[in-house]
Amino acid sequence: MEVVGKYVGVPATQGRGWHSFDLKWLVIGSSVAVVAYLALMPLGFLLWQSFFTPQTATKAAEFTYDNYLTAYSSSETLKLFFTSLRFATGTSIFSFIVGTLLAWMNERTNTPLKPLFFALSIIPLIIPGVLFTVAWIMLASPKIGIVNLLLQELFNTDYVFVNIYSIWGMIWVDGLHYSSMAFLIMSAAFRSMDPSLEESAMMSGASVPQVAWHITLKLTWPAIFATLLILFVRSIESFEVPALLGLPVGIQVFTSSIYQAIHQYPSKIGLASSYAVTLLMITTIGIYCQSKLSGQGNKYSTVTGKGFRPRAMDLGGWRYVTATVFLLYFSLIVVLPFLVLLWSSLQKFYSVPSLAALHNLSFDAYAFILTYPTLASAVTNSLILAVGCATLVMLLTSVICWIVVKTKLPGRWILDNLASLPMVFPGLVLGLAIMIFYLNFDIGIYGTMWIMFIAYVTRFMPYGLRYNTTSMLQIHKELEESAAMSGASWGTTFWRIIVPLLKPGLMAGWIYIMIVSIRELSTSILLYSPGTEVVSVLIWELWENGQYVELSALGVMFIIALFMLVMAAQLVGKRFGVKED
Template structure:
């Protein structure tokens, strides 16, 4: 007896049963967003649930304090003040880098170099120099007639104005990264046409350059503002001497006290979360149609250039102030048995470095830092590329794009300390108990680096425009082929720059690591912070220099793979 084959299957084609490409993309993006929401949103939801327990007792504990108004004011002043400094300096340095004379292009990497020094090391270096009593620069200033006879000052690095100044210097490199990326994609034809019409250098800057840099300025400014709001290192290390407190240090104090008040810590972080979401929405409104800012024109494209001597001088002066001077402070302290305002050649010794290399925990912390950082970067790059592609070209997925934009921007508005607390709560309970393992460090690193992975690749996509993808599609190439053969090669400098930046930031990270680490799982940042807490200042200086060397080694490896442009195009 012959089996009857249903007639509906005779003429059916595999294509008729296949899921349409548009829906496959939606499903793929939906799965990716669900994973990211689990990593980014779930820890914050658990913290906020704690804050609202017992009739929102966490909010009453936090905002019922007598000094909360001063804490909020200091937080806002730090964010706004550091933003202004970073935007002015970052934009000026990017314009100066674009006007460098021929043969001086290597100076473009100078504004990036301060990132290589850990933030905690930079702050400590300035403390060694500008502490009112034994600070080395203060000792020199007191030899001048104006301040002679005084035994302290004239500069007090532990005050709010100096915390703002140093934070602004620290954020300048981040602004420079975005603005310089946009500057390199401005065709020289625009500037030459303006100069031919009689415009001065200043006129070209304000009339041509700034309008074309609008996307980079908005993204860079938004990121700098959010980083300023969530600033932790400067206020913690410098502010505690004079009782300077911001929301981030208050949150850390809440989770460090015994018993820990997670609910109050979550309540303290709520304004930062709200502002982070608001700034993302403002960015989208201000940018509008982003294709207006594309000046990359294909084969005939020529980047900007110049012969301005002031440009070289500007970059060199910035390097001295932002990098060389605090580095000198670290070197001096690392070579002395104790920190003192008086120096003599007889005090210099390498004992601090010998003790450091003889300590097995130091070697283990370096291995853990490198492995967890590379693991997080390897996960972040493809996720960042997919999300950048969704945000730039996913016009048919507007809802998914908006959700993705919010999720990937949240880590900028939420301090790393709070993510550490959230991960501590989430991954010390079933179904995933990961506390104290390298895996949980990698996961929290992935969350912290998402904004940078997405924004840097997104900026590169915006600069390239749609010309290349449309030409590839017209030739019959699939989206996969277009991405692999067209977009990825063109974006290689931006991708390698993102790798270098994330590796730098992760090898320096200690705030979130401090909360998810175990005594047997240390990274370099947490070990350095323990030394700082113990008052081992020469060891702190030596460890900071070691961290800088490890980071520089990672950047050097990226340059070997991608060439000099990796650092100059960070």
């Protein structure tokens, strides 16, 4: 068959003219409209707003370059830019090295304790960034940090051994937090590599270091670079660590500066917008390069071909060393943070672990939290938002995904990119954009749960798309076509064939989005009002009030609840045969 030019035809399933307007086009049309609205509205408005002066009662907004001039003419901004870069670069390299080492240990060596490695995949889900940061403050702050106090007692000095309130402290905490993500990505890269490529190099007479350098490293180079990029993007948009560790000592990055510009009086929305636009540009370039590097085919990381189980390298006695390294890492990322929260939650006043403090154990903090006036409403809000957002996102993206994967509609790639667009939005920037939009475009949802609902749906739409795409690609086209041949209409086919077959992906995605919605902080922090607090905002408020003991009690319960949710997800995953993402 020959190729003879550009295709302009209509798809076979499309009817002729307007009289075939039916349910199918109604559903598709409204889904497309919702996605386009959600993805484009905040972006457009954010850009627009960054060119205007703030609107006041006496003066209307005017067009101006001042926001950018203020932002870019000050040496502060230059400093901000370089601090952000330094923080993000340090964090991404640190987390990458740790994550890659662990991935190599798990995938390619006979290190013991392998089952524990898989626990790593769920830790970032269970311990939210805000709690992880707070726990590390309790561990390593110069004044109250347990590490410092214990070491000072041991050496009988008042020298400050570790100071978490520094750029290195920020890199340490954020790097540890993102290392499990690096571990997951690099594990997948190691796993998808055909071991026969290495084995044939070995058979050609190359030594282990030669194989590692000439084959393994060269082959994984795109994966390495893509991983570094995504880690860089995630760290430059992370909010909790810079806000909790950087702001108190004046180390500013983009996210914390945006937060500050909004939370001073009068709030400088224009300035925040121009910071946000800069940050958005950085993340957009990062994500774009990353998706180019990962390749079009890898975008959805479908499992193709046979799975490889490479021969594990025998480390001999060294495997006890690697196991120790792993245990050390595990205690840094899970055991110590959780224990310090647990310890502090059982105290009346925050104090260092000692025999004397052991006598003061009490459950007062738990009692306080459980009777805390806003707790019940915060929990309800979190649950309503999480369930609503997860349901809507999964249904919406299943239609989008069907259009993208199964039809030949011209322009469907635009739809794919639209639904993935919110991926480039840092949570805080998305919150800011949505806040500005509904402040100016008053349809009565500002200050209600609806604005947070819209923000959550926008933010997590790309995740839903990814889960649905993975399952949708596995549904053979003929399963649908045979339903059409059986006389089923589009609606019937979608509801009775596609949706049931998507169920594994739908369930897994639904639970995942529920979990990430419950722990969401950086978007909610700009959008909540009294009465619409969610649990993560409550934790933030307790921190600002200095109620560390009560915060710890809430944190411990929060972590346990998330842990149970994740376990339920794993159970469901096993039941429906969902693979770990």
